[in-house]
Amino acid sequence: MTTTKLKYRAVFMSDVHLGASASSAQEAATFLKRVECEPLYLVGDIIDMWRLRSRWHWPESHNRFVRRVLKMSKRGTKVVFIPGNHDEHARDYAGLNFGGVQIARSAVHTAADGRRYLVTHGDEADVVIRRARLISVLGSTAYDLLVVLNRQVNAARRRLGRRPWSLSSAIKHKVKSACRHIAKFEEFLCEQARARGLDGVICGHIHKAEQRTEADGLLYVNCGDWVESLTAAVEHDDGTIRVIGYHALGVGDVGADERDLEAAEADEPVAV
Numbered sequence: 520m521t522t523t524k525l526k527y528r529a530v531f532m533s534d535v536h537l538g539a540s541a542s543s544a545q546e547a548a549t550f551l552k553r554v555e556c557e558p559l560y561l562v563g564d565i566i567d568m569w570r571l572r573s574r575w576h577w578p579e580s581h582n583r584f585v586r587r588v589l590k591m592s593k594r595g596t597k598v599v600f601i602p603g604n605h606d607e608h609a610r611d612y613a614g615l616n617f618g619g620v621q622i623a624r625s626a627v628h629t630a631a632d633g634r635r636y637l638v639t640h641g642d643e644a645d646v647v648i649r650r651a652r653l654i655s656v657l658g659s660t661a662y663d664l665l666v667v668l669n670r671q672v673n674a675a676r677r678r679l680g681r682r683p684w685s686l687s688s689a690i691k692h693k694v695k696s697a698c699r700h701i702a703k704f705e706e707f708l709c710e711q712a713r714a715r716g717l718d719g720v721i722c723g724h725i726h727k728a729e730q731r732t733e734a735d736g737l738l739y740v741n742c743g744d745w746v747e748s749l750t751a752a753v754e755h756d757d758g759t760i761r762v763i764g765y766h767a768l769g770v771g772d773v774g775a776d777e778r779d780l781e782a783a784e785a786d787e788p789v790a791v
């Protein structure tokens with residue numbers, strides 16, 4: 520089996536949700552094993568403290584992800600952890616360094632082409648979460664169940680030779696308020712970057728991978744998540760930033776090429 524590393528200037532991952540049973544920690548760790556980068560940004564909700572508080576769930580794959588991050592740091596990758604709302608307690612440690620992992624409230628990443636990007640989890644946009652945390656906790660538990668259920672449905676579909684189907688995205692696509700929420704979220708974060716004179720924003724939180732250039736040239740990138748969409752944002756040597764998907768990378772396959780993620784394939788919000 521080949522183990523050629525995919526080299527990127529920077530890698531941005533968010534919403535791994537370690538501690539949640541729906542986390543695809545195994546795939547996230549395998550992805551990290553296949554990539555090489557200078558800075559690695561962990562853009563929040565890496566550890567799901569909300570979920571761990573209600574039920575301790577920490578299988579070996581979740582350790583594997585943590586070990587992989589620490590190993591990269593030890594080998595010289597600059598690792599920046601920007602906590603999200605599910606691991607917000609880590610925000611108290613902003614400015615500190617744990618085993619080579621720098622903790623920051625947000626960061627500004629300078630790309631190879633000189634463009635500067637605001638890197639933040641994004642929940643600061645989400646007034647709803649601040650106001651009604653309980654609702655959002657209940658919401659994300661229901662979402663987890665949905666994901667697990669959906670996997671079982673798809674295992675059955677595969678046995679029948681049918682294509683997999685995303686139950687939650689089918690439901691969520693129909694929810695207008697979710698769309699409005701996403702639009703507001705994206706708008707808010709673009710505005711944050713603009714106000715600071717930056718060239719774009721790289722965020723997570725809403726579990727919706729996206730890369731889009733606004734009319735004024737501002738770049739909006741959402742890393743997606745490692746629950747359903749299994750995506751990350753990467754910076755190429757020329758400074759181009761792209762969202763790539765684990766499946767498109769052919770990680771685990773031999774000799775498969777990298778392809779950019781079809782935005783349409785990416786999955787949606789909630790559990791944010």
Ligand SMILES: [Mn+2]
Nearest residue numbers: 564603724791
């Ligand atoms: Mn979040």
